[in-house]
Amino acid sequence: MLKIAMIGAGSIGFTRRLLMDILAVEAFRDTEFRFMDINQENLDMVTNLCRMMIEKNGLPATILPTTNQREAVKDADYVLCTARVGGLEAYRYDVEIPLKYGVDQCIGDTLGPGGIFFGLRTIPVLLELAKDMRELAPGALLLNYCNPMAINTWALRRAGGIPVIGLCHGVQHSQQQLADVLGLPEDEVDFICAGINHQTWFIQVSHKGQDMLPYLLDGFEKHPHLSKSEPCRIDVLRRFGYYSTESNGHLSEYLPWYRKNPLEIDKWIYHDEWIGGRTSAYLEYCLERNEIYKEQYPQWMNGELEFITLGERSEEHGSYIIEALETGKVYRGHFNIENRENITNLPNGATVELPCYVDRSGIHPTTVGKLPLACAATCKVSINVQEMTVEAALTGNRELLKQAVLHDPLTAAVCSTEQVWQMVDEMLEALSPWLPQFNGENKTWDDIPQPNNGDLRFIKANGGLFRLKQ
Secondary structure, eight states: OOOEEETTOOOOHHHHHHHHHHHHHHGGGGGGEEEOOOOOHHHHHHHHHHHHHHTTTTTTOOOESSSHHHHHHTTTEEEEEEETHHHHHHHHHHHHHHTTTTTTOOOOOHHHHHHHHHHHHHHHHHHHHHHHHHEEEETOOOOOOOOSSHHHHHHHHHTTOOOEOOOOOHHHHHHHHHHHHOOOOOOGEEEEEEEEEEEEEEEEEEETTTTTTGHHHHHHHHHHTHHHHOOHHHHHHHHHHSSSSOOOOHHTTTTSSSSSSSTTTGGGTTTTTTGGGTTTHHHHHHHHHOOOOOOOOHHTTTSSSSSOOOOOOOOOSSSHHHHHHHHHHOEEEEEEEEOOOOOOTSSSSSSSEEEEETTTTTTEEEEOOOHHHHHHHHHHHHHHHHHHHHHHHHHOOOHHHHHHHHOOOOHHHHHHHHHHHHHHHHHHHTTTOGGGGGTSOOOOOOOOOOOSSOOEEEEETTEEEEEEOO
C-alpha cells in the first residue's frame, strides 16, 4: 500500500484530478492519501468529494485529512505539493502593484515581479516541507507542482536535502497544437523539447522520420483558430524558427518585446480566453473558479454533476512517474531537473526542462546538447533572474532581490532603476506576512548537501535520481 502526501490539497480541481490519475493504476487502488491544507473549508470539501468518488467506485483507497504537515508527511512514499502560498490575497499584490509601475502581467507566477515574489514566499514553505521529509519520510520523492517551478526546485536542490523533481503540463498541451496544425494524429508526432520551464522549445519535430519543423509556421498561420489565439507564440516562431511550449499569455510576459507599449499590446493578446494574455487574466480566472467550486460543491455531493470517471487518466506526469518507479513500466516525459551538461549552452546548476525516462531503477534525464542560440539566449536572461531570486530567498538579501527584478526582461522594458527600487519596497511591505527571511526573523538557510546513505530510496548521481534497493 502506497502512502502519498498531498500538500496544498485544498486545490479542489487539481487534487481530484491527481487522485483519480493515481487510482487509474490498478496496483494503486488501495493507496492511503494524506490530504494537508491550512484552509479547513477547502480541505473539507476536497476530502468529501474524493471520498465520494472512491466509495462510488468501490475502491479500498483511504484519505486522511489534516492541517498538520508533519502528520501528512510521516512515512510517506511520495509527496506531491500544489500549495499556493499566500493564496489569492498575496497573489493580488503580485499582479496589482507592478501594474501601477507599468509592468503588465497576464499571469505573474513564473518570472516578472509577480513570479519573483511568488518564489520568495514559496521557498520558505517548501524548505520547511523538506525538513519534515528529511525527518519523517527519508528518501520520499517530492513531486513539485508549485510555481515558479524553476526557482522553487533550484532552491530545494540547494537547501532542501531531499530528492525533488518539478512537473508541468505545457509540453503535453502544446504537442496537441502541433499535431493539429500539421494535420497528423497526435501519437504519430515525435518531438524533443528542451529549455527552462515555461520557456521550453520544440527543437525537434518529426513524423515517420521526416523533419516537420519547416512546416510549422505555415501551419499555424493558416489554422482557423490558433492563428488568432497565439499571436505572440507565432511571432516568436517566425523570428526564432522554434515553437515555445508555453501559452500566449505566459510567453508574452517573459520577453521584453510584447507588453511594454500600451498602444501595441492588443496586437499580441487574444481576448477571448484568459490564457491569451489579458492583463491580470489569471487572477480574475482564479477568483471566478474559487466561487464556481463553492457553487458546484453541493451539486457534486448530491449527484447533479458527474465525477471524474475511474480510468480516465489525464496527461499530468505524476501518476505515470509513480507507476514507473513502482512497477517498472517505462515512462517518458519532460521534467524539471538540475542541469549537469544536459543542455550544454545553459548554466550547470540551473533548473532545465527536458526529456527524461523513468523505470524501476529511477529517473534518467537525457542529454540534449546545445539549444538553438536564440532560444538559449532567451533562457539565459531568465536563468540570471532565477539565480538571483534563489540567492535572495535563501539569504534575505534585499539589494540582490532588487537587482533580480531590475534584470527581469519585462520590467527592464518599462521601468527605470528608481521605479524598480520603489516597486520592490512596496511589494516587500505588502507581502511581509509571507516573507520571514526579509523580516529579521533569522529565517535564512545554509546549503544542505544532498543525503546519500543506505536509508534513502533515492540518490542523486550523474544528473539523475537513482533508486536504491530496499
